[in-house]
Amino acid sequence: MARIVMKFGGTSVADINRIRNVARHVKREVDAGHEVAVVVSAMSGKTNELVAWCREASPMHDAREYDAVVASGEQVTAGLLAITLQGMGVHARSWQGWQIPIKTDNAHGAARIQEIDGSFLAKRFGEGQVAVIAGFQGLAPDNRIATLGRGGSDTSAVAIAAAVKADRCDIYTDVDGVYTTDPRIEPKARRLAKISFEEMLEMASLGAKVLQVRSVELAMVHKVRTFVRSSFEDPDAPGMGDFENPPGTLICDEDEILEQQVVTGIAYAKDEAQISLRRVADRPGVAAGIFGPLAEANINVDMIVQNISEDGSRTDMTFTVPSADVAKAVAVLEKNKDQVGFDALQHDEGMAKVSVIGIGMRSHAGVAAIAFKALADRGINIRAITTSEIKISILIDAAYTELAVRTLHSVYGLDKQ
């Protein structure tokens, strides 16, 4: 017998038929003798509808009221799933964040979970009850509902799994696991049986939209073994209830991954833009003068590259921002031009960032060189490079994205079983 937290996203609970399918997944685990708690998102499209109403009511709406409105989506799903499970003879009961309680901070609209006392849910397990919990929300210190920000249901599930010391947190979604790269670009992409928390974190933040970054961070901190699998498969197909080796991808501590590959996956992010400041005065504090105002304007700056000029007094500063933020970023920089002191500002949109990820890089030299050569062989121009211990990110023209992804996927041997 194990203790499992199962989480189902919006597309998995989009209508009553799909909720019924979800209930069959839950019943399978209950029938196998496991202790089960379930976390659900709002029915697909509902959150957008509620958010749109808030905006229509007032463009500058109060986050506290936004939370009260938007949290209702998950409450509805939780109740409907409990009803469906009961109809199948499963002892189930829905719970909202304020009842457990899932305590958050006061940052309404983007709250962080502060504390979940596991005893409430432990009691439910003891009663043989499947607790169906509204995801994405908790109770703030002001005794009001607080939401965790978009996609927060993944975070709810992992936090609950940590609080109840679950053996596993199963994230059911509309894909059947984490792949070596996006299968829509590279049909030879393979599903990974396991991936480490650190690698998943890089994959998630680089555009593999399987899991929210925050939930992976949380899973890593609390060492919650998190399993990504599909809710759309037949719940009773062979192997689905195999506790040791179900179909999907396990996100776990690297110690659990015996044969670590050098490279685990290729991620990409389109819609990047590059901004270059030419001949910036090279003196202390200049980076703060550039990036401080951009941060204040909530612009996410990435891939910063600085080249020292020949005479050492001037420098070129190049960095990327999301394409959607270029106009805002340029406005902020022009406004601070005199303070920063630069000769010219150039910006190029239509960039893409392609990244090679793998924990094995730590102990293998020359991984980056392989990428650079492979891309050069294909005639793909590299605009910027940044690296971390387990990742190499390369900025290229977006037109070459698919070619670059396929090239890297192949050169690191990810095409092969």
Added chain:
Amino acid sequence: MARIVMKFGGTSVADINRIRNVARHVKREVDAGHEVAVVVSAMSGKTNELVAWCREASPMHDAREYDAVVASGEQVTAGLLAITLQGMGVHARSWQGWQIPIKTDNAHGAARIQEIDGSFLAKRFGEGQVAVIAGFQGLAPDNRIATLGRGGSDTSAVAIAAAVKADRCDIYTDVDGVYTTDPRIEPKARRLAKISFEEMLEMASLGAKVLQVRSVELAMVHKVRTFVRSSFEDPDAPGMGDFENPPGTLICDEDEILEQQVVTGIAYAKDEAQISLRRVADRPGVAAGIFGPLAEANINVDMIVQNISEDGSRTDMTFTVPSADVAKAVAVLEKNKDQVGFDALQHDEGMAKVSVIGIGMRSHAGVAAIAFKALADRGINIRAITTSEIKISILIDAAYTELAVRTLHSVYGLDKQ
């Protein structure tokens, strides 16, 4: 300065434009210096959608889960109205039943309010805050949301008005008051400036669907002056903010109504069916033998008439039930035929009940005789009669409903100003 509870129904908050109109009504009262709390229903159609999902999930759904799902409708409206009011510069905040708390009993799906401690809302008034409260729900002893049954938002509003000792409870709806009869049947129907609680209770239970019966009962018990008015009028039209004499109908204690008419209004209910049991054994307990099983089957029996047979040993028992329940009632009676002992069972559908209502009847004789003669003059056959202190109800063929209503409206002088 007065303290007002304002309640807005589903059609009044059906979309953001209407919510904006509602906010203008609220702002008008706030600007006039009044202390205001607001109770809202779900957006028109939302509750039906949520109820349908519960049924689809499982026909025999759990009332606790139904409550968790369905209560979300009012929660959304409360948040949206608070956002809209804030956008207009009104200090507003939404509250749900569990936060105040509005304590109910454990009868999920049709709970009754047990207690509202007025101190929470008194504090909000003290802060100059407009509390926007989700109607139709409270917190049950099991720490779960409980709903009050359909139309329960009227009851929420009156109960809150009683708890905070409001000067008035304004029920904003899609009609502009209570009329002497249904204006769709009798264009000469006049809006009543005032009506007593007792009369309104009869009007409400007899099919004048302006207010829920339970809310009128509650208003009567706690002497909450309740005002029915339209939310669709221009919130800033002349007289709308007149505290002493706004457009609409005041439901109040009969002492407040100086010139009491003998007859106040004519109500009607279509879709009644008549069931007659012929030659029932006339012995003690026979009525219980008939009506006990019907009550157990949740069939609402009305207008019971018993005629003693010539020899005194047998009796005819006639009563009405809603047309929708005829088949069920007949099945129940046939099943108990041997126990009850009757010769024959007849049933007629397509009946209507027309009622004459007026507190003045108490002190005036001959009111009923006027009705009987007027209907006879029109050739309308009376199938059954029941009376109370302030009401005469007459069962007729439904085809004559409109004629009977107009005839009675005229004969009691209600057509005249």
